Amino acid sequence: MSTPKNRPETKPAGTTRRGAMKTLAAGLGAASLPMWxxxxxxxxxxxxxxxxxxxxxxxxxxxxxxxxxxxxxxARLINEGGGINGRMVEIVAEDDGTDPKRGxxxxxxxxxxxxxxxxxxxxxxxxxxxxxxxxxxLKMPYFVxxxxxxxxxxxxxxxxxxxGITDVKSQVQAMAPFVAQNLGKKVTMVFPDFAFGHDHRDFxxxxxxxxxxxxxxxxxxxxxxxxxxxxxxxxxxxxxxLYHVMVGxxxxxxxxxxxxxxxxxxxxxxxxxxxxxAVAIDSPGLEYLEGTYFWEGNPxxxxxxxxxxxxxxxxxxxxxxxxxxxxxxxxxSTYAHMFGCWExxxxxxxxxxxxxxxxxxxxxxxxxxxxxxTDMPESRAHPQGAKLFNGKTHQVFGHQYISKVTGGxxxxxxxxxxEDTLYPDETDYTTQPF
Amino acid sequence: xxxxARVIALHGGLIALLFVLQFVLPAYHHGNLARIMVLxxxxxxxxxxFGYTGLLxxxxxxxxxxxxxxxxxGIQHLGLTPAPALVLGLxxxxxxxxxxxxxxxxxxxxxxxxxxxxxxxxGYLTILYFGEYTRGDEGFVIQQAQRVLWGIDLSDxxxxxxxxxxxxxSCLMLSLWLVRAPFGKVLVAIRENEERVRMLGYDIFAxxxxxxxxxxxxxxxxxxxxxxxxxxxxxxxASVQYSIFPLLWVLLGGAGTVLxxxxxxxxxxxxxDLSSGVTxxxxxIAGVALVLLTLFAPQGLMGExxxxxxxxLP
Numbered sequence: 001m002s003t004p005k006n007r008p009e010t011k012p013a014g015t016t017r018r019g020a021m022k023t024l025a026a027g028l029g030a031a032s033l034p035m036w037x038x039x040x041x042x043x044x045x046x047x048x049x050x051x052x053x054x055x056x057x058x059x060x061x062x063x064x065x066x067x068x069x070x071x072x073x074x075a076r077l078i079n080e081g082g083g084i085n086g087r088m089v090e091i092v093a094e095d096d097g098t099d100p101k102r103g104x105x106x107x108x109x110x111x112x113x114x115x116x117x118x119x120x121x122x123x124x125x126x127x128x129x130x131x132x133x134x135x136x137x138l139k140m141p142y143f144v145x146x147x148x149x150x151x152x153x154x155x156x157x158x159x160x161x162x163x164g165i166t167d168v169k170s171q172v173q174a175m176a177p178f179v180a181q182n183l184g185k186k187v188t189m190v191f192p193d194f195a196f197g198h199d200h201r202d203f204x205x206x207x208x209x210x211x212x213x214x215x216x217x218x219x220x221x222x223x224x225x226x227x228x229x230x231x232x233x234x235x236x237x238x239x240x241x242l243y244h245v246m247v248g249x250x251x252x253x254x255x256x257x258x259x260x261x262x263x264x265x266x267x268x269x270x271x272x273x274x275x276x277x278a279v280a281i282d283s284p285g286l287e288y289l290e291g292t293y294f295w296e297g298n299p300x301x302x303x304x305x306x307x308x309x310x311x312x313x314x315x316x317x318x319x320x321x322x323x324x325x326x327x328x329x330x331x332x333s334t335y336a337h338m339f340g341c342w343e344x345x346x347x348x349x350x351x352x353x354x355x356x357x358x359x360x361x362x363x364x365x366x367x368x369x370x371x372x373x374t375d376m377p378e379s380r381a382h383p384q385g386a387k388l389f390n391g392k393t394h395q396v397f398g399h400q401y402i403s404k405v406t407g408g409x410x411x412x413x414x415x416x417x418x419e420d421t422l423y424p425d426e427t428d429y430t431t432q433p434f
Numbered sequence: 435x436x437x438x439a440r441v442i443a444l445h446g447g448l449i450a451l452l453f454v455l456q457f458v459l460p461a462y463h464h465g466n467l468a469r470i471m472v473l474x475x476x477x478x479x480x481x482x483x484f485g486y487t488g489l490l491x492x493x494x495x496x497x498x499x500x501x502x503x504x505x506x507x508g509i510q511h512l513g514l515t516p517a518p519a520l521v522l523g524l525x526x527x528x529x530x531x532x533x534x535x536x537x538x539x540x541x542x543x544x545x546x547x548x549x550x551x552x553x554x555x556x557g558y559l560t561i562l563y564f565g566e567y568t569r570g571d572e573g574f575v576i577q578q579a580q581r582v583l584w585g586i587d588l589s590d591x592x593x594x595x596x597x598x599x600x601x602x603x604s605c606l607m608l609s610l611w612l613v614r615a616p617f618g619k620v621l622v623a624i625r626e627n628e629e630r631v632r633m634l635g636y637d638i639f640a641x642x643x644x645x646x647x648x649x650x651x652x653x654x655x656x657x658x659x660x661x662x663x664x665x666x667x668x669x670x671x672a673s674v675q676y677s678i679f680p681l682l683w684v685l686l687g688g689a690g691t692v693l694x695x696x697x698x699x700x701x702x703x704x705x706x707d708l709s710s711g712v713t714x715x716x717x718x719i720a721g722v723a724l725v726l727l728t729l730f731a732p733q734g735l736m737g738e739x740x741x742x743x744x745x746x747l748p
Binding site: 056057095099105108111113125129133136137148155157193195196198224 | 565572578589668670
């Protein structure tokens with residue numbers, strides 16, 4: 001039997017001067033080939049370069065890690081299926097440090113140095129808003145996965161689109177009917193005192209009033225706060241629902257202190273899972289959340305009626321039924337948001353195919369092709385659910401999920417319709433010239 | 435060549451070089467250099483207070499942000515055109531730095547650092563608190579149409595580069611003139627021995643106050659220009675990180691040298707840009723570089739040049 005072990009060892013031939021010269025000559029010859037010669041057919045063999053602006057460091061790092069894994073999985077799937085217009089997709093990732101200044105620099109790097117076809121993937125709103133002007137000036141399509149209302153509000157430009165994730169205004173608005181009908185109409189809101197919290201304050205207050213409810217008190221928590229006990233006495237006694245959107249590491253303290261304050265006689269509680277993305281819902285200290293409700297962009301725990309598309313998506317990204325990494329169950333994903341990267345890449349693929357995209361000269365055609373999209377049925381490309389894209393506002397609309405913490409699991413109790421999430425257009429980007 | 439002529443030749447030469455570079459640099463580095471010049475102007479402002487007067491402020495982001503928001507809010511809410519908005523940014527910087535100076539200059543040393551740091555943090559939280567106007571941490575876009583100064587579109591790469599060059603050139607020359615003027619020499623003397631200067635009859639407080647206002651206003655000019663040239667104003671520019679950056683740039687380049695801030699900013703920018711392509715721990719690389727420089731060139735790059743080659747370098 002011949003195994004590698006008992007094969008006679010072959011000695012590498014000694015390097016001779018002639019051999020070295022030959023190798024050197026061959027190397028020089030290869031290097032001197034003109035760039036075009038590396039591709040037999042440039043149009044089909046050159047990859048489509050997608051600049052991935054990723055929060056690898058800074059406050060968004062946990063999101064960035066999972067946005068990265070989802071993006072790699074989606075790109076792998078697209079490439080296995082033959083790429084886009086016969087060309088492979090290459091993801092060029094650059095860390096933006098979750099900082100708007102670095103974000104803008106990264107966009108410039110994609111456009112001018114890496115020669116990317118487009119930029120994609122940004123989550124945090126301040127990075128999007130800081131980078132979008134540069135993307136517009138560089139005339140580079142910029143597909144964000146941010147859930148900020150900045151795109152649909154008309155603040156940005158024609159080159160910035162959000163076709164893979166819904167925005168905070170539609171999410172918050174769609175929660176109001178469920179809250180009013182099932183939990184109560186007298187709401188107290190606790191939110192961080194910065195733009196994300198203010199969006200919740202403004203949009204939800206408006207939406208609950210439309211449902212005949214009211215917000216009894218707005219309790220804004222300064223971002224540097226580490227203890228919340230002093231804020232709880234401000235919660236009016238007649239509060240039926242406590243709406244909370246705390247984000248950052250303080251959330252564990254928040255929940256613990258809330259439990260100490262209310263004890264067993266708490267009001268109904270409704271929160272946004274943003275606070276607990278990448279955190280196991282059964283973590284010690286979070287027991288008080290049992291029986292409370294959460295918005296989820298996409299149900300983290302696989303549900304009994306899980307769609308085949310969700311199953312496929314989980315397997316492709318490497319996420320188990322609890323929403324954690326298959327290889328490390330303590331590594332919980334940002335499941336409510338990361339599908340946005342997957343879906344956005346598929347929208348880019350569809351847009352490039354519809355416009356016959358062949359290079360940067362077709363960027364405007366790509367944007368027009370995406371603007372022309374409307375219905376996006378639930379599929380492998382859209383595992384979170386069906387979507388409706390508004391080409392004028394560059395924003396997608398979709399179903400939202402409400403889950404109840406039951407026995408340490410997030411059980412989906414309500415799925416909103418897409419209609420619940422719609423609101424009148426606030427801008428029309430299609431009127432802007434390219 | 436006399437010392438004065440050499441100084442003019444060196445600093446004028448840098449500006450001339452930067453002027454020429456815009457025609458030869460590839461697009462990416464062209465854009466980077468425009469950004470570096472604006473940030474270097476910020477560092478030039480910082481250097482006047484730290485490098486020449488010897489006051490270590492940890493609150494300069496407040497002045498940078500005062501300029502950025504003075505300009506940005508003027509455009510956004512008062513409907514100003516860029517020129518008066520820029521002036522508003524400068525005035526905001528002068529007023530804020532003057533106000534802070536009146537309070538902070540009652541302290542020295544570590545207390546001065548802490549007071550400036552605390553006020554800058556208060557400024558940052560104020561921006562978040564008035565989110566209705568400032569859009570808080572998210573910030574806001576200054577649209578392309580709002581960035582046309584006297585018919586010149588500042589979002590155009592060439593115009594942006596030129597505007598950044600004018601800003602940087604002005605700040606550099608102002609700094610050079612200042613440190614060679616009697617006023618600047620008094621500042622250096624204060625840095626070296628405050629009590630002796632007081633004994634000679636100079637008004638220390640007035641000199642420090644003016645130094646801080648000049649420093650803060652230059653920082654504000656950089657902040658206002660940054661917002662106008664890159665189309666964004668946001669609270670992250672008021673965070674403590676942006677108070678530390680000019681300190682690092684100045685330390686790297688050489689505190690108390692006119693060219694140091696530019697060299698430091700350039701060095702740090704490309705250090706981060708290149709190392710971030712290799713590792714996510716790029717701030718570690720920046721930290722190690724800083725430690726090495728502190729060990730082997732404690733005066734910074736230009737300071738080392740002054741020590742070894744040209745003792746008269748301003």
